Amino acid sequence: MAMIRRIGDWELALYDYMVANENQPHVYGERDCVLFAAGAVQAMTGEDFAAEYRGKYTTEKGALKILAKLGDGTVRGLVDRHLPSLPIGFGRRGDLALFEGSLGVIMGPHAVFVGAYLDEEGNELPPAYVLKPRPEWEKAWAVG
Numbered sequence: 001m002a003m004i005r006r007i008g009d010w011e012l013a014l015y016d017y018m019v020a021n022e023n024q025p026h027v028y029g030e031r032d033c034v035l036f037a038a039g040a041v042q043a044m045t046g047e048d049f050a051a052e053y054r055g056k057y058t059t060e061k062g063a064l065k066i067l068a069k070l071g072d073g074t075v076r077g078l079v080d081r082h083l084p085s086l087p088i089g090f091g092r093r094g095d096l097a098l099f100e101g102s103l104g105v106i107m108g109p110h111a112v113f114v115g116a117y118l119d120e121e122g123n124e125l126p127p128a129y130v131l132k133p134r135p136e137w138e139k140a141w142a143v144g
Helices: 010-021 033-045 060-070 075-082
Strands: 096-099 102-107 110-113 130-133 139-141
Touching: 010 033, 010 102, 033 075, 033 096, 033 102, 060 075, 075 096, 075 102, 075 139, 096 110
Parallel strands: none
Antiparallel strands: 096 102, 096 139, 102 110, 110 130
């Protein structure tokens, strides 16, 4: 695991990244939870941890194959390869958090997640960020 550092203007870079990605559709291999979080890390540090698998899958099944190939078959295992974990209470803006197998970006007391979300009738909802409060996170990782 290589030590990474945030760039000098990482807060502005993260803000610009988050604004640019808001209301974008969930697309495996382009904008899923792992690539969304990896994009945030890249914006803040210049390091692209997803380079080896970005664009190499287009379905959930393909994503699961990549996870199995690169680790233990979980998002948690994949992120553990790249970033040090930290106690959830110490997660700060720009660090990463895990919630129900999805990876998000910490933005204060909440983490921001992307995904394909459905309403009660099973209809896909318009793209939007979903916020989850700190007590609901399962794990956190330090970014720089």
